[in-house]
Amino acid sequence: MPRIPVEVDTPDVMVDLDVLERNIERMAAALRAKGLRLRPHAKTHKMPEIAARQLAAGAVGLTVATIGEAEVFAEHGATDLFIAYPLWIGPRQAERLRRLATTARIAIGTDSVEAAETAGRHLGDAAGGIEVLVEIDSGHHRSGVSPARAVEVAGAAARAGLRVAGVFTFPGHGYAPQMPAKAAAQEEQALGEAAEALTAAGFEVTRVSGGSTPTAELTGTSAITEARPGVYVFGDAQQWELGRCAVEDIALTVAATVVSRHEGDGATPRRVVVDAGSKVLGGDRPAWATGFGRLIDHPEARITALSEHHATVVWPADGDLPALGERLRVIPNHVCVAVNLVDDVAVVRDGELVDRWRVAARGRNA
């Protein structure tokens, strides 16, 4: 069976439809069984065709990272969107949120008194139509406040006229070896404390939102009401190396061609170079990763260097080097940044090209 359709020129991003649909169903079933609502993060795929499948499988709405992403998914019919980000809202952002709220339920994040006050001032009458979730730092130490400060921020948001709905966190420190279970426990602890404090202060807490792909299936359910995994739809080399997905769960690969081939000698490595570089794979490379991505059909190979249009793939001495012109499938380290590099993707089923989908929210950073 050809793994890369003949119509595909390299480099190109391919999505395996069967694997994608299986991943969507599996996460939906896992969270349903736990009694958690699923609000998948659409920044991973940025494609309405995938959002529609997630919603059909039971997702309660979508998570996005930016107002621009929210606009794209709203244009494609999404009616319940959480911009899980501590937005700084000026007049133009307020106008865009106001427009979004005419067709969709909109929630935003905030983690400071100043941001909440500024949002309220610019949203004016529209503030009461926007839900706010206070961002909690559960150990990632990026944005978010400690649970002890949740009431202070929520109070400012309420005074500014916004509708406080609950709290959220991103346990991003779970993206490392041995960390998912610990991060999930910290997430539950921090969200539980924050939600309890808000309730004690008289807020009606209806949304307690956590989750990420490494932690979603470990997320506690004592306080948390919803999870926001994103990567699970595709999987990637990071999730594989973290043990959070199996290689057969990886739905997205980059088709690449061997353009240079070297048996190597004492001074130079035994390697091939393929035509997928950082401009299609993305440059993410955590310290614990074995390289800049993986080859799905050659787990023994290592991508030791990445240029913009070259991946240097070092081969073990006992395996045959691929031939020049051979086409290989590369798994990006971090799929969210890979998808954001291309305007569309090749949709493949059983090795046949069945469609191309546009990455409709690509580049919508603002």
Next chain:
Amino acid sequence: MPRIPVEVDTPDVMVDLDVLERNIERMAAALRAKGLRLRPHAKTHKMPEIAARQLAAGAVGLTVATIGEAEVFAEHGATDLFIAYPLWIGPRQAERLRRLATTARIAIGTDSVEAAETAGRHLGDAAGGIEVLVEIDSGHHRSGVSPARAVEVAGAAARAGLRVAGVFTFPGHGYAPQMPAKAAAQEEQALGEAAEALTAAGFEVTRVSGGSTPTAELTGTSAITEARPGVYVFGDAQQWELGRCAVEDIALTVAATVVSRHEGDGATPRRVVVDAGSKVLGGDRPAWATGFGRLIDHPEARITALSEHHATVVWPADGDLPALGERLRVIPNHVCVAVNLVDDVAVVRDGELVDRWRVAARGRNA
């Protein structure tokens, strides 16, 4: 003077037109003074407006990385294009090259007998209209053959009907501290040996092409005829930290807003989070870099972590943390990947927005 025009929403990529034009003139003058032809690499900017300025300043033509980039610049009037890449040419690639060659002088790279033979077979009658430069490995150990093998590859290309014009190399190992001078010396040595071998074998060598931004002004002139720097038009945090550009030479920054602010405590760092993450800055982070980019107006700050929409900026204890909502200018580590993330850029002169330019060749990876 406002450094970020009020019309700009964050995150957004801004190009300072005065600095850009100064950089273009300076590199042109430096290579002219050395007697080297300048063939700037357009993969850095991907914008016809910048290519036009480079050509007006005396560039002999453009370098590109892919057939797709060549097509975009040819559509915008470029008539001399070198695809400095060891292309693997199938029927569809051959057809595209054939079309390109009707309006422009086209050169391609090759580093193997197999690639040259395949190119000749698919190009057929058009092969004689395409120049070939044999890629030489001058120490980067990515693609390219040793100088000793140049004649073997050139011979295959000639037998396949292609027009052998010379040799090229990319001294990519010059992108590291203390390496530019060494890489430039190795480049001159390797290209000189390869060119001499081709000449001795009866080839007419008219093009000996080297160079990169860190090495271009160090490139030797005993054998080399042209240099292909790219990054110099903008500069970036890597070049700044390598000492290959001054901070006042940096023409491209990403406008960002402080969305989260934390004085820190024993357990968490003193930091702000800005809304420019890896989806606008790119994720490149060489081991020797001090972080994931720099703040142009705050050299004391360090970007210690990058998510897709967040940069975590750690601040020294003795400096005032920027306020929430403050707008800062971030220098990407590697400008080529940052530009490739946006559909257009804000063109700024004296702090005023004067234009927007489309990144016309964005995403043209194939």
